[in-house]
Amino acid sequence: MPGGFRVAIIGGGYAGFELAKLLDPHLDVSLIEAREAFVHNVGAPRSVAEPGLIEQLVFPYDRLLKRGRVVRARVASVDAGGAVLTDGTRVDADAIVVATGSSYAAPFKPQGDSTAEFVAALHECAAQVAAAARIVIVGAGAVGVELAGEIKAIYRDKPVTLVSAPAQLFPMYRAELHAALASRLAGLGVELHLGQTANGLTRTDRPYQGEITLANGTRLAGLIFPAIGARVTDSPAHALPNAQRQPNGQLQVDPWLRPSSLANIFAIGDLAATGEGMTVVSASRHAPWLAGTLRKLASGKALEALPAYKPWKVPPILIPLGPGSGASVLPLGARGMVVGDWLTGAIKGKKLFIPRYEKEFGQ
Ligand SMILES: Cc1cc2nc3c(=O)[nH]c(=O)nc-3n(C[C@H](O)[C@H](O)[C@H](O)COP(=O)(O)OP(=O)(O)OC[C@H]3O[C@@H](n4cnc5c(N)ncnc54)[C@H](O)[C@@H]3O)c2cc1C
Numbered sequence: 578m579p580g581g582f583r584v585a586i587i588g589g590g591y592a593g594f595e596l597a598k599l600l601d602p603h604l605d606v607s608l609i610e611a612r613e614a615f616v617h618n619v620g621a622p623r624s625v626a627e628p629g630l631i632e633q634l635v636f637p638y639d640r641l642l643k644r645g646r647v648v649r650a651r652v653a654s655v656d657a658g659g660a661v662l663t664d665g666t667r668v669d670a671d672a673i674v675v676a677t678g679s680s681y682a683a684p685f686k687p688q689g690d691s692t693a694e695f696v697a698a699l700h701e702c703a704a705q706v707a708a709a710a711r712i713v714i715v716g717a718g719a720v721g722v723e724l725a726g727e728i729k730a731i732y733r734d735k736p737v738t739l740v741s742a743p744a745q746l747f748p749m750y751r752a753e754l755h756a757a758l759a760s761r762l763a764g765l766g767v768e769l770h771l772g773q774t775a776n777g778l779t780r781t782d783r784p785y786q787g788e789i790t791l792a793n794g795t796r797l798a799g800l801i802f803p804a805i806g807a808r809v810t811d812s813p814a815h816a817l818p819n820a821q822r823q824p825n826g827q828l829q830v831d832p833w834l835r836p837s838s839l840a841n842i843f844a845i846g847d848l849a850a851t852g853e854g855m856t857v858v859s860a861s862r863h864a865p866w867l868a869g870t871l872r873k874l875a876s877g878k879a880l881e882a883l884p885a886y887k888p889w890k891v892p893p894i895l896i897p898l899g900p901g902s903g904a905s906v907l908p909l910g911a912r913g914m915v916v917g918d919w920l921t922g923a924i925k926g927k928k929l930f931i932p933r934y935e936k937e938f939g940q
Contacts, residue, residue: 578673581605582875585660585670587652587720587813589615589638592846592860593676597642598937599868604875607668609652609660614638614692615938619857620929621685621699622724623899628703633931635692640939651690653843655813657839666771672871677812679826679847679855682803683783685720685871702784709735711799713789715775716844717741719856719896721804722758726898729765737767738797740789744772749854749908750836750894758896765898806854807847814844823850832885834867840880843867853888862889887903897926 582604586593589610605937615636624630638647650662659669680686707714714721714726717739722723725739739762746755762769767903773791780787781803809826817837821829827850828836834851836844845863853859866886873883890914897903903921906913918926932939 578740582672582871583607583659583670584672584674584677584871585609585668586674586676587655587660588676588678588846589641589647590676590678590860590902591857592678592848592864593674594638594641594937595861595864596674596676596868597645597647597838599865600871601642601645603872606642606643607648607670608638608645609648609650609662609668610638611651611690612692613649613690615641615934616687616692616695617929617931617934618681618686620931623727623897623929624699624931625684625706625724626727628700630898630929631696631699631703632720634699636810636934636938638938642910650747654816655842657841660813672843672874674843674845674867674871675812675814675836675845675848675849676846676860677810677814679807680808681720681807682781686807688782694746698783701912705784705800706732709786709799709800710735711738712802713738713740713797713799714802714804715740715778715789716804716806717743717746717769717771718806719894720806720844721802722746722896724802724804725762725767726756726765726896726902729762729767729852730899733766736799738770739767740773740791740797740798742772742774746771747894749910751912751915754896754904754906757915757917758898760905761898771809775889776805779873806932809847809855812848814842814848817842825850833870833880833883834863834886841920851886851888853892856892858892859889872926895925896919897921897929900927902926933935 584790586608617634620634652660653663654661684702687695775788775789784802819838846860847855895905905921
């Protein structure tokens with residue numbers, strides 16, 4: 578039975594593709610994804626300063642799986658027996674995993690199903706950055722901070738302003754991370770406005786030429802990047818019986834990452850409210866745990882007898898500011914360990930994990 582146990586995975590982003598890849602040698606996997614290619618959005622902030630990178634961020638699915646299949650389709654609904662595609666076709670399965678993720682303002686994630694449009698949007702944005710007299714980034718989460726550092730690493734003389742509502746960068750982490758990043762941003766010449774909300778942000782879906790006013794009255798004009806966070810995608814799992822949508826759109830999950838009263842449907846990645854951040858770091862903890870769990874289920878074990886999912890205690894975070902600078906928290910010790918340029922560059926900053934995805938996607 579294990580090899581014949583059918584798993585349907587809805588969404589081939591970071592969580593779904595990794596689960597599919599891990600299960601492919603062992604179970605019968607169908608990965609259902611609306612886009613023709615995987616998008617490595619982690620590299621997107623650098624690519625608007627270094628457009629030569631853009632084409633390297635797109636990975637076709639055709640060489641991902643050896644035994645299973647990638648079905649290019651949008652899933653309309655899921656039930657205990659499988660998934661129903663928008664054209665009415667059924668994909669039957671013994672376990673269903675919903676990994677439909679989240680969206681983000683252009684150009685950092687695709688706005689639809691076309692990866693060609695994603696590539697074109699990044700090129701258009703790179704041209705806007707090259708032409709802009711001043712860059713104003715609203716939102717100092719990982720995307721906003723990295724974007725500021727990446728633009729400054731290439732365009733040393735271009736004024737870049739970063740606006741943060743919290744007075745501390747990454748307040749969920751120890752203050753040393755804030756200090757390490759704030760001093761590096763200052764060294765790069767980024768003008769940092771902490772504890773300031775932006776008024777007059779007229780668009781939140783894409784960069785635009787405009788002007789904002791901070792709560793303290795400062796007026797900032799230029800190419801304005803809204804970088805105010807990810808939005809959970811409406812998914813077929815939101816309609817399942819007893820599914821509970823959190824205020825941020827995520828679905829509450831039980832200790833085995835199930836979002837509803839249906840025993841064989843799971844949710845992973847940004848969709849699942851595990852208490853962790855909406856990050857690849859979280860998704861890549863969900864996927865191996867669920868792969869192991871599904872293999873045991875397939876061999877006849879009862880789910881409730883298997884260990885529950887354990888979230889990260891201190892999720893690692895890696896913030897490069899260009900290939901040679903940055904700061905990170907590694908998951909060591911009770912509060913994590915803050916490290917600087919060298920380790921941030923060696924783990925993420927130099928190559929942005931692109932070689933890893935080339936390998937996974939058989940490039
Ligand atoms: C610019 C940027 C940089 C980032 N950098 C980092 C980083 O360095 N480190 C980090 O840890 N996190 C980072 N993140 C966060 C990270 O991208 C997300 O946490 C990650 O994408 C979540 O993966 P996921 O698989 O849950 O969802 P997604 O990656 O959003 O994938 C979901 C997939 O599901 C598909 N889908 C949705 N609905 C359907 C449907 N009905 N039918 C079929 N397919 C469907 C979508 O097409 C998509 O491919 C970054 C985010 C952004 C925007």
